[in-house]
Amino acid sequence: MNSMAANEALLLLTGSLCLHLLIVVIKILHKYWWTPLRIQHEMNLQGINGPPYKFIHGNTKEDMKMKQEALSKPMATLSHDILPRAQPQVQARLNLYGKNYLSWAGNGLVAAEGEKLAKQRKLANSAFHGESLKSMTWAMIASVEMMLERWKHFEGKEIEVFEEFKLLTSEVISRTAFGSSYLEGQKIFDMLTRLSVLTYRNQFNVKFPIISKFWKTAYSIEAGKLAKGIHNSVMEIVKKREEKVFSGEVNSFGTDFLGLLLSTFHDPDKKNRLPEQDLVDECKTFYFAGHETTNSALAWTVLLLAIHHEWQEKARKEVIEVFGNQNPHSQGIGRLN
Structure with a gap:
């Protein structure tokens, strides 16, 4: 009887842990995969496009690569037109998608809203x-x-x-x-x-x-x-x-x-x-x-x-x-x- 009770307790604990892990995985996928893709789809329907969302990192890796490439070269001339150097990812996307576009910093944009x-x-x-x-x-x-x-x-x-x-x-x-x-x-x-x-x-x-x-x-x-x-x-x-x-x-x-x-x-x-x-x-x-x-x-x-x-x-x-x-x-x- 003691052995059966111990096995039942172990099964219950294992089941609880599995359920808990499943909930965590669902939350992660909802935050870092489903929600960004849903927003991207809704914005595309309104004619607002942008670089595709990458799981978890959004567009940050791509942004970093563009910035590193821009800063690795000296400025050809001293000019106040510094957008291609300071924010090359913005310049590239303005040329590709127009003035209104959607990009991702991690899993979304950080901003205050509402009240x-x-x-x-x-x-x-x-x-x-x-x-x-x-x-x-x-x-x-x-x-x-x-x-x-x-x-x-x-x-x-x-x-x-x-x-x-x-x-x-x-x-x-x-x-x-x-x-x-x-x-x-x-x-x-x-x-x-x-x-x-x-x-x-x-x-x-x-x-x-x-x-x-x-x-x-x-x-x-x-x-x-x-x-x-x-x-x-x-x-x-x-x-x-x-x-x-x-x-x-x-x-x-x-x-x-x-x-x-x-x-x-x-x-x-x-x-x-x-x-x-x-x-x-x-x-x-x-x-x-x-x-x-x-x-x-x-x-x-x-x-x-x-x-x-x-x-x-x-x-x-x-x-x-x-x-x-x-x-x-x-x-x-x-x-x-």
Whole structure:
């Protein structure tokens, strides 16, 4: 009897494991095979085509190969037409499929949608409308003055402007959006950069449902540590702002980006309240995305001005006509072409 009971228990356990494994396989196939193919079919019916979806990886391997090929060759000429070099996969697909096409990053596109997107746009619009931007001018000027003062020590020497603008944009974002200095945000910037590099190098790794919870790669462990470090560092800045309000030192969280996030974070209506993870994610996105795009745009603008002296002279003449020897101000900026 004991032997039969043991066999029945073993069969029951084996059956449960098989059923569990079958459910996991079905979930994986549904997420990484059925759903992308269904979306691709529906988009094709609407006349929107694109490269075929590849199981799990989408088009990322193909994208990476195109980027590596483009970056392996020097630019034939210095030109502001850099799409074939910076985003060769986009250029190739625009030529092949037209302006509207479907491509795949892994098993889909990462984006906010619905109510969350509406909340994000509302926060961004409130933080960066016209009047708010005017009040940020002084902070931008202070950061630029610090950079120019630092450049005096390099007189007669070459300056790596990309790295200099990296410091500048980091300082401006820290001052204007979070009311802190670059030194406070430096740790966050560094960890975000390391996490970005780590993610880029391991973009073909796929997390399978359930399995990934028990079996972690060296990449996922390191990425988890960085994510936790970023979370804690952001919350340190948040706590400092909260303490000023709770102690009565100031009467509001402020009108900058962090202040608006905190006002939503502490909204009396629980339905409208921003969860802590969303607050941290918003800060992470703004720190990194805003920094990278602005930094690259500034560096490329300086390169183009260096190549085209006539543009440089025209820009200098206009700035002097509007501002003379004064620092830039919001009224004058609106008059620039």
